[in-house]
Amino acid sequence: MIYRGNRNRIGDHQPAKVRDTIGLMPKQQSLIAALAIALVAGAQTADQRQDWNKIFADSNLNYNRAPSRLLVSAVADRKPGAAVDLGMGEGRNTIFLVQKGWRVAGVDLSDVAVAQAKKHAAELGVQIETVIEDLDKYDFGHERWDLITLFYMHGWYHLSKLDSARRLRDALKPGGLLVIEGFAGGQVGYQTNELLRAFNDLNILHYEDVRDEADWAPGQKSRIVRFVAEKGK
Numbered sequence: 001m002i003y004r005g006n007r008n009r010i011g012d013h014q015p016a017k018v019r020d021t022i023g024l025m026p027k028q029q030s031l032i033a034a035l036a037i038a039l040v041a042g043a044q045t046a047d048q049r050q051d052w053n054k055i056f057a058d059s060n061l062n063y064n065r066a067p068s069r070l071l072v073s074a075v076a077d078r079k080p081g082a083a084v085d086l087g088m089g090e091g092r093n094t095i096f097l098v099q100k101g102w103r104v105a106g107v108d109l110s111d112v113a114v115a116q117a118k119k120h121a122a123e124l125g126v127q128i129e130t131v132i133e134d135l136d137k138y139d140f141g142h143e144r145w146d147l148i149t150l151f152y153m154h155g156w157y158h159l160s161k162l163d164s165a166r167r168l169r170d171a172l173k174p175g176g177l178l179v180i181e182g183f184a185g186g187q188v189g190y191q192t193n194e195l196l197r198a199f200n201d202l203n204i205l206h207y208e209d210v211r212d213e214a215d216w217a218p219g220q221k222s223r224i225v226r227f228v229a230e231k232g233k
């Protein structure tokens with residue numbers, strides 16, 4: 001197990017709305033801020049979908065479209081199996097996993113993001129299975145997945161009306177892997193040691209809470225959490 005970074009700090013000093021939109025262009029900032037506000041106010045799925053559709057329709061959207069480095073290293077020595085990429089966005093991680101032999105369901109409520117993911121996959125000659133659905137309505141199943149990925153889904157994790165941690169834990173097969181990366185601190189980011197506590201019945205293989213370049217805020221440092229854990233067999 002590897003622990004890095006400051007594990008005792010409570011939140012960040014910057015206001016949540018500023019922190020959560022760090023590193024994005026002004027137009028994107030207003031889109032992301034609008035989304036954060038809508039989520040906090042308990043927006044319905046249709047509103048969230050519209051907001052994310054707007055974000056993905058923006059040709060200036062600036063994020064790292066390469067597969068996550070955390071994910072690449074987390075699965076390097078694993079036998080491919082059944083995986084679900086929750087909040088797949090434009091599919092950077094789903095496509096990578098399919099290329100590595102995993103059977104992947106990519107789930108996202110944004111039909112624009114999913115359409116872009118399919119287009120990109122087709123350009124690469126990769127076939128991906130996608131589901132356009134709100135994660136609160138998607139059936140995660142019971143002991144169904146060898147791998148669950150949750151990248152930059154801290155907003156959903158916290159604002160869901162359901163118990164996200166319980167659903168994730170329950171959906172993992174014995175021996176299955178849970179890989180999470182997202183912003184930390186602020187109103188909807190992961191809090192200090194939150195994931196360690198929420199998944200204390202899993203074997204933690206990697207945990208860090210650091211300032212680093214986030215895939216969703218390139219070009220500068222943000223506080224992010226990276227987490228890899230395995231369910232016991």
Ligand SMILES: C[S@@+](CC[C@H](N)C(=O)[O-])C[C@H]1O[C@@H](n2cnc3c(N)ncnc32)[C@H](O)[C@@H]1O
Nearest residue numbers: 052087088089108109110133134135151152156
């Ligand atoms: C910051 S993006 C991350 C995308 C992808 N995981 C990545 O790292 O590239 C957040 C994604 O979550 C999706 N999303 C947000 N809330 C959701 C929900 N309740 N159900 C399903 N997808 C959701 C958005 O449409 C968007 O694609």
